[in-house]
Amino acid sequence: MLAAKGTARHVVVRGRVQGVGFRYAVRERARSRGVAGHARNLPGGEVEVVMEGEPDAVAALVEFCRRGPRGAHVTGVDVRDAQPGGRAGFDVR
Secondary structure (H helix, E strand, O other), X not given: OEOOXXXXXXXXXXXXXXXXXXXXXXXXXXXXXXXXXXXXXXOOOOEEXXXXXXXXXXXXXXXXXXXXXXXXXXXXXXXXXOOOOOOEOEEEO
């Protein structure tokens, strides 16, 4: 299923976000809201999330990234606008 061409964001989350199920929790929330994209660990210990979909759904996922799942400790989040690209599905990389 292709995401609606709506809003897209590139998010980098810092803190204790690797090894706590962060990417998988983001994936589940993205899929439940019809948001497409991916989440992946970065070498510096951050998690990168690229997402696109309906504006309200993307905003909700960005807010989740600011909190993270139980066990995570988010210390910072960088959010940039991105170009919607018609991504399909949401993957953990």
